[in-house]
Amino acid sequence: MTNPDTLPDPEAFRSWLQHALTALSLSPAGYGPSLGLGKNTLGHFLSVPGRDLTLGTASKVVADLRSRAERDGVDIRPLPRLQAGVAGNE
Template sequence: MSKRDRAAQTPHTDAFRAWLGVAIKETGSAPATVARAIGASVNSVGAFLNDPNRDITLSRAANLERHLRASAQTQGKTLPAIREMMSAAGARHA
């Protein structure tokens, strides 16, 4: 896969922010709890969710996704694909 193909599959920050909000709600987690679970600052996830100008690193986003999907699975839940949030975020910024 080329760099261009990978870039096309990387979700926009707003799409990931929307997915993260849904995932936290679906799993009944708190942003600070999720942040601690991945070894991040307790305020980092909440700050990302609440500040549309704040970015997130790809590695932190991947860690959050892995943790939340595992948490959902232990609860017998399935989280939506981030791709589903991409079209909604794109529509807001078009």
């Protein structure tokens, strides 16, 4: 049985990440190194179609952005979820 609400696909996560960075006034190049990432890691993910992040990196980014948003009183939209029945999501 699948759990359709666990992880977004890369395109949906890319959109969420861009929204969260903008809402928190963070640049990918400035923010990435604060998490121990290369300065181009997030920028490449956001701008290069087909580029992926590891699950560990994505999880670290989500946790930190949510923490910053809560601390700063900034609303960021919920993390998108997979849709049941979409090809490749079974």
